[in-house]
Amino acid sequence: MAAPLPPRPFTLRAAIILWLVISVLLAVASGSFIASAVMEDSDRAGFIGLGTLFGALAVLQLILLLPLRRGRRGGRELLSTIGIIVGVPIIVRGTPGLSLVAVAMLVAVLLMWLPQSSDYFQLTQPKAKKRFRLPGSR
16 A cells, blocks of 8 residues: 655645646637637648647646656656746747746746755655765765
8 A cells, every 4th residue: 555645835736736727728729729720711730730739738738747746756857848848938939828828837847846846756756865976086
């Protein structure tokens, strides 16, 4: 029988809720892009591509929330990678509607790496801390 998980810190609970909201917003954006592609004749391929991409991203984030909720480092690392790879270019480009979602992604990434969250992952999946050593020293 597996030991019960320690209570999640506020920072991690907030990140989980934020990722859920982001996934819903991306699913809505996906539906919006696909609906626009159906309604308009021009630039259909672009709208369908963006709709498919955002839909897949929303599903992937929801799937990765499961290991995150179980205290697995892999979920945190993959969601962080997605948040940075997707969030930073959207902010740099300055897309008005998606910039809010991108900022939320980066805030969720930050919440997952704050000391309280890191301490939780140390409890659920202990990892030996490496000590810095100079090359050639014992």
